[in-house]
Amino acid sequence: MEDAAHVLSRPSWRITKAIFKTRMELFYWCLLCLLLPLTSRTQKLPTRDEELFQMQIRDKTFFHDSSVIPDGAEISSYLFRDTPRRYFFMVEEDNTPLSVIVTPCDAPLEWKLSLQELPEEPSADGSGDPEPLDQQKQQMTDVEGTELFSYKGNDVEYFLSSSSPSGLYQLELLSTEKDTHFKVYATTTPESDQPYPDLPYDPRVDVTSIGRTTVTLAWKPSPTASMLKQPIEYCVVINKEHNFKSLCAVETKMSGDDAFMVAPKPGLDFSLFDFAHFGFPADNLGKDHSFLAKPSPKVGRHVYWRPKVDIQKICIGNKNIFTVSDLKPNTQYYFDVFMVNTNTNMSTAYVGAFARTKEEAKQKTVELKDGRVTDVFVKRKGKKFLRFAPVSSHQKVTFFIHSCLDAIQVQVRRDRKLLLSHNVQGIRQFQLRGKPKGKYLIRLKGSKKGTSMVKILATTRPSKHAFPSLPEDTRIKVFDKLRTCSSVTVAWLGTQERRKFCIYRKEVGGNYSEDQKRRDRNQCLGPDTRKKSEKVLCKYFHSQNLQKAVTTETIRDLQPGKSYLLDVYAIGQGGHSVKYQSKLVKTRKVC
Secondary structure: OHHHHHHHHOOOHHHHHHHHHHHHHHHHHHHHHHHHHHHOOOOOOOOOOHHHHOOOEEOOEEEOOOOEOOOOEEEEEEEOOOOOEEEEEEEOOOOEEEEEEEEEOOOOEEEEEEEEOOOOOOOOOOOOOOOOHHHHHHHHHHOOOEEEEEEEEOOOEEEEEEEEOOEEEEEEEEOOOOOEEEEEEEEOOHHHHOOOOOOOOOOEEEEEEEOOOOEEEEEOOOHHHHHOOOOEEEEEEEEOOOOOOOHHHHHHHHHOOOOOEOOOOOOOOOOOOOHHHHOOOHHHOOOOOHHHOOOOOOOOOOEOOOOOOOEEEEEOOOOOEEEEOOOOOOOEEEEEEEEEEOOOOEEEEOEOEEEEOOOOOOOOEEEOOOOOEEEEEEOOOOEEEEEEOOOOOOOEEEEEEEEEEEEEEEEEEEOOEEEEEEEEEEEEEEEEEOOOOOOEEEEEEOOOOOOEEEEEEEEOOHHHOOOOOOOOOOOOEEOHHHOOOOOEEEEEEOOOOOEEEEEEEEEEOOOOOHHHHHHHOOOOOOHHHOOHHHEEEEEEEOOOOHHHOEEEEEEOOOOOOOEEEEEEEEEOOOOOEEEOOOEEEEOOOOO
16 A cells, blocks of 8 residues: 555656656746846956957857757857856757757867756645746756766767657866867757758868979868758868867967966856956946956966967868968978858868978089189079089188179088178189188078179189289279260279270160169170170270279260260180179260
8 A cells, every 4th residue: 555655646757757848948948038138238258358258140150158059050159177067958859859069169178968857756845836947957957967978079079869858958068178169059950950061971181282382182072062052162271280170270279269368267156247256346347348358468477378370261162172372391281171151151171181392492502613713693582502622632712703793692611610601792702721622512692682693713723713803993984074976085993913904885775774774784794795896995904003003095986965885894814804883974965
């Protein structure tokens, strides 16, 4: 009799299920009603970065500050380190499909899904009326529930069940590394929703070609675009650190949202909207929210600021091949491809790839012959390497360097030791102490203006060098009073050594371009580049007294009112010539 009475005193299984369902519905709707006023207005959150946690509403993706997960919508939220958060959602009928997807956006997450159960006993007063909301929530929080799934890591992980019982489901998330963002999507109609684009059978990103500054990527197209006719856009992400497993992880890094102001962390019973825990007076709330502005990195020890990583994101439409350019040679890069449903703004990641770009082409080293002039062209900002290895033993090595246009940088090393480093414009001579079996490496670095032309001579017998010596002043002087309609008289300085000098003239018109001027300034272009008709004369002269080492010459048979470019060349023993500074002169129009 006692057993029968005990059985009769317990509600039947169906009554228990009905009471359970009623309580869950009441809890769900009461909780939603309490939270709606909070989410219906722009709510300032207790944040270390206002932009990071402010409410964002776009399509079905929005910042979520309640404990209720909507069915069929992706929510974005955040976790403080070592502070778990719980979310609830209702399954109203048995045998309902259920899908829950959790996307970590920065740090690894620990999360578990459980089915909550209420005690079978009715309320204490025996009335059968539901308990107050706070008491119900406390009951459901205290009850352990049945764990359905758990995961720890930074992968996009999901729980999928084709037939789930009705009840209240709890999702608990925890970050043990740092404050972080995450996204959650839950639906009871996973087959019809399909908000995330589907991956192809081969989800890998393939590297099809690698260059010094380029990498070409290819991937299989998503069946979502071809079969479901949904709008798909592919986004390529490039960085030097690692591959990303979700687009929100990329966006978190790019926006710098992982930089927070250090603040007290809320406890389990801490209200997220209680600003007093952050030291802000309650009477100021609603009046001035300027304290929520993004913190300055200069605040001091209470703030840490992490610099943004170097990430590039390029969205390319529906193409499934892309060449990444402007990369650095011999550098490893990581490549990720994300397909985005442009209707829902929800994305799926391909399996990323990585590749190292090729090295710069090794510079060809030019061998210098003892006593022979070598012409070298150096690109703008470029470099050229030359090597000089004297055959016989030597006491001294002399380098004659003639920079024909702009200044270049010259470095000479022997056995990897730097012997000299100079900027050279015009002609310079460097003499170094020799070393048995010494090998010299010369580096020429071009200017920022344009391609440089250099003549270089290395020799162990400097007395027989081919470079002519020049006076300090290499200008050509025009005597204005002696200028007529058909002639001009000029003068230039010589040296103590007997030297051959040749003078040339060239008529130039009004269309004398900058390129022509630059070419004519090239001191290394010798008489062999000039027309025979431009030659005026050649002569020898010198003087032991440098004050008297001056020569003059009158250039005749010119046209009235015309402009002429005058050039003087000093010719060395080996035939190498050096040009004086060009002079532009105009004859008189009326005489």
